[in-house]
Amino acid sequence: MRVLIADDHDLLRDTLVMYLEGQGGIETASVGNFADxxxxxxxxxxxxxxLLDYNMPGMNGLAGLRTAIAMGTGQRVALISGEATRRIAEDALEAGAAGFVPKSLPAKSLINAVRFMAMGEQYAPIDFMTAVEEKVTNPLADKLTARELQVLQGLTEGKSNKEIARDLDIQEPTVKLHVKTLYRKVGAANRTQAAMIAREAGLY
Incomplete structure (x- = not known):
């Protein structure tokens, strides 16, 4: 069994390699960014x-997952993350991921998950997928739709409309429309002001 681990945290990457190769029958390779x-x-x-880390350099979240899957060399691709939400995990599985692996998973469970996915099954830990997420209310967030919140997050990260469109897999004119609408809703005149309002409200 051959496994490629892509994660920008050296310690975690090395630990995963050690765990997997220690089982025997698993050959690993590892890199620190999406391009590699x-x-x-x-x-x-x-x-x-x-195994792709959801937040590593160059990954762009689900966009990177889709790119890796589409490379067409027959490999199965799974996400690993310490921060991603259940919604992201669900979207990843829907996009064709072999699975979603939280970094909090115990070593034995991680090894079993890797074997399970490599054999052609789809994996996601039941406790993570069924956990009730605490709903944190935010007055600013309540004004915006889910998509507008995603676009606003892109603004706070300094991304262009084109980059946001690529990350969210939507058209650039659609992003422009969302930007215009959220400006009005949050009372911002431009991108910088919108980002500042979001940060001051504790959104990102």
């Missing part, structure tokens, strides 16, 4: 499973 992961997928013999 794509290069290895393209150049190496097919992997049974590719």
């Amino acid at each position: 992961a794509c290069a290895r997928i393209a150049a190496d013999d097919p992997y049974d499973l590719v």
Whole structure:
């Protein structure tokens, strides 16, 4: 079984390699960013499973997942994350991910998950997927739709409309429309002001 691990945290990456190779029968390769992961997928013999960190450099979240899946070398691709929400996990599975693996998973469960996914099954821990998430109310967030909140987050990260459109897999004119609407809702005149309002409200 061949597994590629892509994560920008050296300690975590090395620990995963140690855990998996210690089981025997699992050959691993590891990289620290999405570009290197794509290069290895393209150049190496097919992997049974590719584990992508949701937040590593170049990943762009679900956009990176879709790119890796579409490379078409037969590999199965799963997300691993210490921060992603259940909604992100659900979206990843819907997009064709082999699974979603929280970084909080115990070592034995992680190894079992990797084997499970490499054999062609889809994996997500039941307790994570069924946990009741605390709903934190925020007066500013209550004014905006879910998509407007995603666009606003992109603004706070300094992204262009084109980058936000790519991350959310929507058209750039649609992003412009959302930006205009959320300006009106939050009382902002421009991108910088919208980002400042969001940060002051404790949204991001």
